[in-house]
Amino acid sequence: MSEPVVVEVGLGTRAYEILIGPGLLERAGAEIVKRLPGARAAIVTDENVAAAQLQRLKDGLAEAGIEPAVIVLPPGEKTKNFEALQEVVDGVLAARLERGDAVIALGGGVIGDLAGFAAGIARRGMNFVQAPTSLLAQVDSSVGGKTGINSPRGKNLVGVFHQPKLVLADTVALDTLPLREFRAGYAEMAKYGLIDRPDFFAWLEKNWQEVFSGGPARIEAIAQSCRAKADVVARDEFEQGDRALLNLGHTFGHALEAAVGYDGARLVHGEGVAIGMALAHRFSTRMNLASSDDAARVEAHLKAVGLPWRMADIPSDLPDAEGLLSFIAQDKKVKRGALTFILTHGIGKCFIAKDVPASEVLSFLKENLPA
Amino acid sequence: MSEPVVVEVGLGTRAYEILIGPGLLERAGAEIVKRLPGARAAIVTDENVAAAQLQRLKDGLAEAGIEPAVIVLPPGEKTKNFEALQEVVDGVLAARLERGDAVIALGGGVIGDLAGFAAGIARRGMNFVQAPTSLLAQVDSSVGGKTGINSPRGKNLVGVFHQPKLVLADTVALDTLPLREFRAGYAEMAKYGLIDRPDFFAWLEKNWQEVFSGGPARIEAIAQSCRAKADVVARDEFEQGDRALLNLGHTFGHALEAAVGYDGARLVHGEGVAIGMALAHRFSTRMNLASSDDAARVEAHLKAVGLPWRMADIPSDLPDAEGLLSFIAQDKKVKRGALTFILTHGIGKCFIAKDVPASEVLSFLKENLPA
Ligand SMILES: NC(=O)c1ccc[n+]([C@@H]2O[C@H](COP(=O)([O-])OP(=O)(O)OC[C@H]3O[C@@H](n4cnc5c(N)ncnc54)[C@H](O)[C@@H]3O)[C@@H](O)[C@H]2O)c1
Ligand SMILES: NC(=O)c1ccc[n+]([C@@H]2O[C@H](COP(=O)([O-])OP(=O)(O)OC[C@H]3O[C@@H](n4cnc5c(N)ncnc54)[C@H](O)[C@@H]3O)[C@@H](O)[C@H]2O)c1
Ligand SMILES: [Zn+2]
Ligand SMILES: [Zn+2]
Numbered sequence: 001m002s003e004p005v006v007v008e009v010g011l012g013t014r015a016y017e018i019l020i021g022p023g024l025l026e027r028a029g030a031e032i033v034k035r036l037p038g039a040r041a042a043i044v045t046d047e048n049v050a051a052a053q054l055q056r057l058k059d060g061l062a063e064a065g066i067e068p069a070v071i072v073l074p075p076g077e078k079t080k081n082f083e084a085l086q087e088v089v090d091g092v093l094a095a096r097l098e099r100g101d102a103v104i105a106l107g108g109g110v111i112g113d114l115a116g117f118a119a120g121i122a123r124r125g126m127n128f129v130q131a132p133t134s135l136l137a138q139v140d141s142s143v144g145g146k147t148g149i150n151s152p153r154g155k156n157l158v159g160v161f162h163q164p165k166l167v168l169a170d171t172v173a174l175d176t177l178p179l180r181e182f183r184a185g186y187a188e189m190a191k192y193g194l195i196d197r198p199d200f201f202a203w204l205e206k207n208w209q210e211v212f213s214g215g216p217a218r219i220e221a222i223a224q225s226c227r228a229k230a231d232v233v234a235r236d237e238f239e240q241g242d243r244a245l246l247n248l249g250h251t252f253g254h255a256l257e258a259a260v261g262y263d264g265a266r267l268v269h270g271e272g273v274a275i276g277m278a279l280a281h282r283f284s285t286r287m288n289l290a291s292s293d294d295a296a297r298v299e300a301h302l303k304a305v306g307l308p309w310r311m312a313d314i315p316s317d318l319p320d321a322e323g324l325l326s327f328i329a330q331d332k333k334v335k336r337g338a339l340t341f342i343l344t345h346g347i348g349k350c351f352i353a354k355d356v357p358a359s360e361v362l363s364f365l366k367e368n369l370p371a
Numbered sequence: 372m373s374e375p376v377v378v379e380v381g382l383g384t385r386a387y388e389i390l391i392g393p394g395l396l397e398r399a400g401a402e403i404v405k406r407l408p409g410a411r412a413a414i415v416t417d418e419n420v421a422a423a424q425l426q427r428l429k430d431g432l433a434e435a436g437i438e439p440a441v442i443v444l445p446p447g448e449k450t451k452n453f454e455a456l457q458e459v460v461d462g463v464l465a466a467r468l469e470r471g472d473a474v475i476a477l478g479g480g481v482i483g484d485l486a487g488f489a490a491g492i493a494r495r496g497m498n499f500v501q502a503p504t505s506l507l508a509q510v511d512s513s514v515g516g517k518t519g520i521n522s523p524r525g526k527n528l529v530g531v532f533h534q535p536k537l538v539l540a541d542t543v544a545l546d547t548l549p550l551r552e553f554r555a556g557y558a559e560m561a562k563y564g565l566i567d568r569p570d571f572f573a574w575l576e577k578n579w580q581e582v583f584s585g586g587p588a589r590i591e592a593i594a595q596s597c598r599a600k601a602d603v604v605a606r607d608e609f610e611q612g613d614r615a616l617l618n619l620g621h622t623f624g625h626a627l628e629a630a631v632g633y634d635g636a637r638l639v640h641g642e643g644v645a646i647g648m649a650l651a652h653r654f655s656t657r658m659n660l661a662s663s664d665d666a667a668r669v670e671a672h673l674k675a676v677g678l679p680w681r682m683a684d685i686p687s688d689l690p691d692a693e694g695l696l697s698f699i700a701q702d703k704k705v706k707r708g709a710l711t712f713i714l715t716h717g718i719g720k721c722f723i724a725k726d727v728p729a730s731e732v733l734s735f736l737k738e739n740l741p742a
Binding site: 154 | 453456465491492493495496519523531532609610
């Protein structure tokens with residue numbers, strides 16, 4: 001294979017590399033041994049990914065003499081729960097892995113978040129390697145060390161910061177990803193453009209078809225996204241400031257995910273983010289912060305790539321505006337009662353807005369909910 | 372009340388104070404507000420401590436206008452499990468506490484470890500305050516940020532490092548602690564002398580009666596212990612080196628606790644540590660590392676204060692030597708198959724011994740198990 005693109009995540013003693021390119025699963029053993037000599041390993045994955053990609057990773061590990069324990073979970077957002085966490089931790093301990101050994105997440109963001117959390121708490125912190133197989137995981141969830149599970153009280157409310165030692169983003173692994181999931185990951189990619197890289201957003205408007213079909217533009221877009229995320233993470237590892245910008249679209253998005261009961265048949269995470277980003281731009285327009293043209297441009301692009309962009313695009317009923325607002329208020333980006341949103345002055349000009357009046361959000365939701 | 376003794380835990384941005392003295396629960400609200408202005412709070416405690424000490428803490432918080440949520444769990448080591456963890460996390464989220472609010476552990480080491488872990492993972496890390504009410508918790512578990520629960524695979528195998536913002540060691544709270552538990556905590560106190568403070572051990576040999584009966588010697592002994600622990604923690608927060616010295620007596624001790632199924636009626640943690648320390652000294656003698664006189668002095672002191680000091684002191688049957696060894700091998704202080712023990716060259720001269728041959732340990736256990 002050709003040499004992978006390397007993106008550095010600059011976190012001092014916790015710095016690590018993201019490798020991006022085709023064929024990295026076959027090379028996983030060599031890359032891991034280089035960084036963690038002598039480590040044993042456990043792979044955490046889900047049933048879909050096990051069927052599509054597990055053998056490639058096992059072969060790649062075997063070449064370096066690593067015979068991993070394998071823990072396979074049901075696919076889907078519902079797997080990010082306490083019981084699955086306990087199962088993964090127990091599997092890792094049952095394999096008698098030690099702190100210096102590696103937990104490898106092979107899968108999308110669900111597996112990455114869950115396995116990373118388990119690696120963060122088993123023996124109070126073990127080595128962790130991300131092998132993201134969904135586009136969303138490659139451009140977003142595998143980078144930055146946020147791990148966690150959902151609570152009945154809300155999404156991602158339980159977890160730790162636990163940085164991986166290495167991220168292996170095998171771009172060939174995306175070939176078995178369902179188109180709908182690819183699109184969902186694309187939403188997070190577009191997000192980096194919308195936050196503070198207007199040129200990248202414009203580039204995506206031109207090149208999105210090639211990103212979807214594969215080839216150099218795809219690798220380039222993934223690398224750009226990882227660089228964007230790594231920059232933010234390096235500035236604010238523990239989300240005390242800037243990092244919150246990455247939540248563009250997520251406050252609305254999480255509320256919608258919660259509203260459909262995390263039912264992936266109706267809405268997957270990236271789709272919630274797509275609608276959330278469109279709503280954040282439209283709400284910014286309503287607050288006289290951004291031009292209506294910019295909001296329309298975002299909506300048009302999401303629509304062009306086949307993403308949902310408004311609440312009416314979610315199949316079947318949603319709660320009313322009050323119901324949605326209460327999901328928003330329980331979301332973790334709430335500080336002493338005031339609502340915090342990521343709003344925008346236009347494409348690539350997002351900012352953190354604290355003290356957004358709940359009443360404005362409520363009226364906005366009423367106007368935008370389908371009748 | 373008189374001013375409390377203050378011990379600083381020097382951990383840079385994570386530095387905090389341990390306050391030691393009578394009446395600190397009544398003063399808790401004021402001390403918390405000083406450090407975390409505006410914070411709301413949840414108290415985590417167990418049924419015994421709720422009956423004996425909860426009202427004092429609630430009154431102390433009320434004086435500062437804090438009305439806490441209260442989560443009460445069954446007492447005992449068995450409470451350090453995944454279900455209780457989930458219950459505490461859910462209780463904290465149900466109270467809608469945010470990252471800047473405080474989880475307060477009111478209780479012994481079980482509650483401290485569990486509540487600290489919950490605080491470490493709820494919203495990926497909330498403020499945490501320790502109000503230790505057992506002697507063991509005041510001199511050991513509340514200091515240093517190790518939190519966690521047990522796994523069916525072994526003790527404390529799951530957890531995080533999460534430092535408190537404040538430790539309130541109210542020495543009057545110890546008045547309702549059963550004598551047996553007081554003794555168990557005393558074992559950890561003696562441990563600091565045995566590790567590297569021979570003068571403190573000699574002082575305890577002279578003053579232990581006053582430590583048990585109360586008064587200035589008790590406060591002094593607690594403060595000395597906290598200083599000893601804080602020193603080690605400041606040198607090695609994440610247990611990559613020196614901090615392992617604190618495990619003196621714990622490798623044998625944990626194996627014994629596991630062997631009795633964590634049945635506190637037969638063996639509580641500090642008692643396991645007492646026997647473990649005596650065994651570590653005796654084993655060091657057997658390895659020609661320390662004089663037999665020193666081992667005898669340790670045994671005599673433990674016996675004098677009424678602590679168990681040999682495996683024969685544990686009521687009812689233990690597994691055989693092979694069985695005990697397999698508990699030791701599963702303990703977390705194992706690195707790539709070799710056994711790591713804290714051994715000693717004599718009182719106050721402990722060191723970390725890696726590569727201790729399992730065969731020696733096995734023979735030693737065979738010689739020392741009751742027939
Ligand atoms: N930690 C973070 O910083 C962060 C950031 C963003 C999102 N997230 C989390 O990520 C999760 C969403 O991630 P996701 O969209 O990857 O979901 P996912 O892990 O559920 O994957 C989506 C679906 O694609 C399947 N799949 C994945 N890779 C495949 C492949 N190569 N071939 C065939 N099928 C494949 C999965 O089995 C699943 O059915 C959410 O839980 C979200 O909270 C975390
Ligand atoms: N985190 C660490 O660094 C660390 C260090 C040492 C021990 N530990 C852990 O600490 C635990 C043991 O702590 P422990 O011995 O305090 O056990 P514990 O918390 O079970 O307390 C012992 C008993 O005393 C009762 N109790 C506590 N305070 C009381 C009071 N003031 N009045 C009346 N009853 C009271 C409790 O209800 C319990 O029944 C173990 O789980 C051990 O693993 C942790
Ligand atoms: Zn996202
Ligand atoms: Zn202990």
